[in-house]
């Protein structure tokens with residue numbers, strides 16, 4: 001079989017309509033399989049087991065988080081840390097959505113696995129005056145959060161816990177080794193850097209505090225959140241743990257270190273009176289108390305830890321969930337150490353999956369690349385695409401010359417790779433043969449529309465609905481088609497222009 005000519009023959013005669021979806025050109029595929037092989041070893045080293053884990057009190061405060069709570073909870077449950085050594089400390093109140101139902105259901109299923117639970121879910125649908133805008137909490141609301149956090153710290157002392165892990169219900173931790181990782185930093189206060197999806201430079205830290213701590217909390221937007229150069233670097237690619245003025249949304253407090261008793265979320269305990277509506281919120285008070293006690297607030301940027309959800313103003317629940325899905329898809333990488341059942345969020349099932357009106361969805365993956373398999377399957381689950389059929393790739397490394405000669409598998413006459421003008425490699429032949437397996441399946445089952453992924457595909461925002469849009473546009477335009485390339489790697493950048501705002505380009 002001649003690879004090139006065989007391709008057109010199959011295309012014309014046998015595949016009516018086939019969508020080929022390749023992120024990387026075949027040419028780079030082999031190269032990448034070589035480069036990324038090292039990742040597997042790294043995964044194996046995750047989560048060293050220790051006999052006696054320190055006792056961790058996980059503090060989760062929830063208010064109106066129903067669209068994302070299933071993801072938050074399933075990722076908490078996926079943390080690789082002995083659940084017998086975790087106390088779940090959960091408070092929820094002022095909820096007008098299903099948050100409390102979701103929490104109750106989740107606890108009903110998982111609570112028995114944990115060391116202990118201390119849960120207070122207040123069902124009354126109260127509202128603090130002035131809390132309609134999610135960016136501006138009222139002073140009453142701040143005072144309430146301050147009390148909840150102070151109570152959590154008192155509980156920690158009374159119950160002699162080793163660590164308190166404060167987690168806001170708008171953080172999704174995808175790095176399951178988080179607790180051991182933070183403990184191993186041996187700091188009093190340490191948090192993982194998690195970013196907002198909306199900005200590469202904004203995350204759960206304030207590099208500096210504004211000079212005027214005495215501020216009116218109603219003017220939340222006026223705080224100086226500009227990051228300095230060092231942290232911008234840290235945000236991008238420098239792996240470090242560094243001192244910052246304030247870490248929020250996810251932090252681990254070592255209750256065994258000296259001076260922790262001086263930490264407080266309450267401005268009154270810092271000597272501020274809060275007169276005239278000028279209060280310090282829980283975060284600023286905590287940072288100031290740490291500073292007063294000589295305790296550094298440390299943020300780590302060593303791993304891809306998870307995502308921080310943006311404010312929800314003006315969004316429908318559906319938009320919010322879609323945004324969360326996009327963020328999760330981006331957060332997944334071959335080195336994340338998740339469990340795949342966390343992907344779709346607690347309480348959702350395979351019944352919610354769909355196939356976009358396509359007969360079969362395939363993806364190609366080498367047996368010796370289990371981390372990519374996990375990553376792809378995780379992404380499919382997040383997007384609820386499925387069921388998806390995995391095709392074990394033909395491994396170019398294991399193709400014997402004699403095998404290829406016997407079956408007359410070779411490049412077409414004069415074939416050169418357009419990318420670097422090289423000859424066809426074994427890896428590319430393996431890749432073609434993998435696709436060939438799919439074509440055979442398509443023919444034998446007389447399928448009309450199929451979607452094919454390679455396992456290094458990266459999903460753009462709203463991928464499933466974009467595919468649906470393309471298919472309906474093709475129908476509307478009555479275009480006859482065989483193959484649609486949904487994405488590709490640029491071959492000659494200087495000669496190529498981006499096609500934007502156009503679903504169908506023919």
Ligand SMILES: *[C@@H]1O[C@H](CO)[C@@H](O)[C@H](O)[C@H]1NC(C)=O
Pocket residue numbers: 055084085114115116
């Ligand atoms: C919970 O932690 C306490 C304190 O370390 C321990 O004595 C107890 O056995 C643990 N409970 C369970 C169910 O593991």
Ligand SMILES: *[C@@H]1O[C@H](CO)[C@@H](O)[C@H](O)[C@H]1NC(C)=O
Pocket residue numbers: 186
């Ligand atoms: C942890 O930090 C303390 C100082 O705060 C130091 O004395 C101790 O040796 C450190 N432990 C480890 C295991 O590095």
Ligand SMILES: *[C@@H]1O[C@H](CO)[C@@H](O)[C@H](O)[C@H]1NC(C)=O
Pocket residue numbers: 210211224226227228
């Ligand atoms: C905010 O931070 C920037 C950069 O650090 C600084 O130039 C500016 O003066 C600050 N503004 C205020 C109001 O503190």
Ligand SMILES: *[C@@H]1O[C@H](CO)[C@@H](O)[C@H](O)[C@H]1NC(C)=O
Pocket residue numbers: 446448
């Ligand atoms: C294959 O499917 C097409 C419609 O998609 C149909 O017209 C044709 O008869 C089918 N062929 C066989 C052999 O089932």
